[in-house]
Amino acid sequence: MHAMSPTEVFLLAILIIFTLPWLVWRVGRTDYWAPLVVVQIIGGILLGPGVLGAIFPDYYAFVFTAPTMSALNGIAWWSVMLFVWVAGLELDLGEAWRRRRETGVTAGLALGVPLVAGSVAALIMLRYPGWRGAAGAEWQVVLGIGMACAVTALPILVLLMEKLDILREPLGQRVLRYASLDDIAIWGVLALILLDWERVGRQGGFLVGFAIATWAIRKLLRALGENDRWYVGLIWLALCGFAADWAGLHFMVGAFLAGAVLDARWFGEARMDRFRQTILLAVMPVYFLSTGLKTQWGVGGAAVFAVAALLLAASVGGKLAGIHLAGRILKWPKGDAKAIGWLLQTKALIMIIFVNILLDKKIITNETFTALLLMAVASTMLTIPVVAPLLRRDPALRKRGF
Template identity: 75%
Template sequence: MHTVTTTEVFLLAMLIIFTLPYLVWRLGRTEYYAPLVVVQIVAGILLGPGVLGATFPDYYSFVFRPEVVTALNGVAWWAVMMFVWVAGIELDLDEAWKRRRETGVTAGFALFTPLLFGSLAAIVLLQTGDGWAGEKGARWQVIVGIGMACAVTALPILVLLMEKLEILREPIGQRILRYASLDDIAIWGVLALILLDWDRIGRQGAFLLLFGTLTLAIRWLMVRIPERDRWYVGLIWLAAAGLAADWAGLHYMVGAFLAGAVLDAKWFTLKDMDNFRNTILLAVMPVFFLSTGLRTQWDVGGVAVFGAAALLLVAAVVGKLAGIHIAGRILKWEKGEASIIGWLLQTKALIMIIFANILLDKDIITNETFTALLLMAVASTMLTIPVVTPKLKALAGLLKKAG
């Protein structure tokens, strides 16, 4: 009788990961309201312990046995590190500086207003009882962490959605990328502050000093080697920065983002950058979505988790739209302009899920809070295309407005 090997079970898990979301996306024709990446995230939730594990516990324990989950997590870690690294490279700080008043005002309100709304929502959740704050999370860390999760804009997913809407290369698309890029820097800065560990402050100081020194060296090297070598050297730099950041207690994802942020996008051709990002999304990020789904829990009760998700969704969307409308009044935008920009910037998905994963890794939030944030991210992203599409058709003249 044949004994099923770990390799065979791992490949069975991979077969499920890639087949199920694709069939739902293609046969269900969900592209308008749920792009493939959103379907993959939802599939990860359904395949997790909260749904599949509760409904078919024997099947779940057979496929997602500890050694298989460990292997999947390894693939997921590297996948998301590459993804965040590319997001860091794509930051266009030069253009943001050229239009610093417009970009600063818009990005500032786009970040701090939903941060405030999300923090207030977090306070409400904490008042309802235990189950939302992790064992190692100070009250301020939980509040600011949840608030920032509500404020996050998923820059890579935003790029994909604007490509679908055919506005990515239009002036309005480039404006929105500037706003999101500036917020990306602030988001990772706040995360580093949340993760600041006074027991490891010496290590973290040493990391920042070493990282700054090596950044000068890697930038000096990059301009002196062919582009085909820059990709390989960049991945070495990514692994080193992630390792150093994790050793310092800042989390490997912070190191991955910083490793990309200090590189210039002009060192890589736009086509190659798009191909690399799309290949990551196609080939390995689905494993991250599955590993994320495996962390969803409903122990405090499904109603409570869904209620928390609804509260956070309202805080995230209303906060983002309110902030953008305030910016629009200050900058004297045309009617309807703030609504389009606000709805696009409230896109969550990947970056928020990565952000929430880090908070969960550090035991700042619980699995239940993570699940509520994950549901909020999926819902907010699914709202974007259906809401924005008719607004763009009604205000087509805004597409060419550069600022």
């Protein structure tokens, strides 16, 4: 029998990664309750060592060899950097500033209440062994899990609002403002969690250098045409990712900052939408698989699912409570808080990226990561089935700005 070359094994892995989730999504017609991105994340879990690898260990050892995983990890790193860079570009800080009272109150409560609820859930988890990573201090674990419960996944939220046909409507733009501030907060909290006192000089140097380089890159991009802006933007992304990782902040922090300091209008709205969709289509499935390969059930499947349910309750309940409180303070019309709360509780990719970093730094364990991953998938699957009926019952809701 012909022994497969490393290239053939790699392409076999790619074939599996792209084929199986798409077939499930298309044949099962899951788009209403589980968009393709969610099916791909679940597919990564099922293809990983915790499920299919445990049932068919020979398959896992044959396909996901060390050379294959090395190649897949390289694609995954770059794809997720591109994705986070676009998420940074999506931020409209100018509009948030113009509506700063309403945006600040809403975003603050939307982040703060689930952060507290998630932190309480984390303290309950830490009463039992198996949830704190080898290098994680208790405050890092509590803050990390709390933030994972509080965050809104801006890029996936954009995709879901496109499906609901509200992205360019006043309601959609309003939700984007709130989510944008929360997106900034998650990377700020991540930088705090990862602060390395042994490399604090490097981190300070990175921030000073980044400020100077930002002034230069913005000046350069204004002088370039759109095509050159895209190419130089990718160079800027790689540079920021490298510099942030060298400083000990993690390359994802650099990727987000690389996009956040640039103006989306320089790259064209329609072209940026196509670019984000291309990333999701062509390379992000590889990241989803690499995420699934980290799932573990070492403390017992029942315990992991119980913790996932606890985290889901803290996440969704905290987000809805925070938004309803904001609605009462700001005197929103009836129905606004419910729809906005369910939209903002979407987790998916940004949260998964965040907890991947916590796992890589050994702040949380594989079992904690798995519970958080399950929570993120469940949270995202709830969004469209809950919000779509609300929009049907109240068609004026999509037209309400503030």
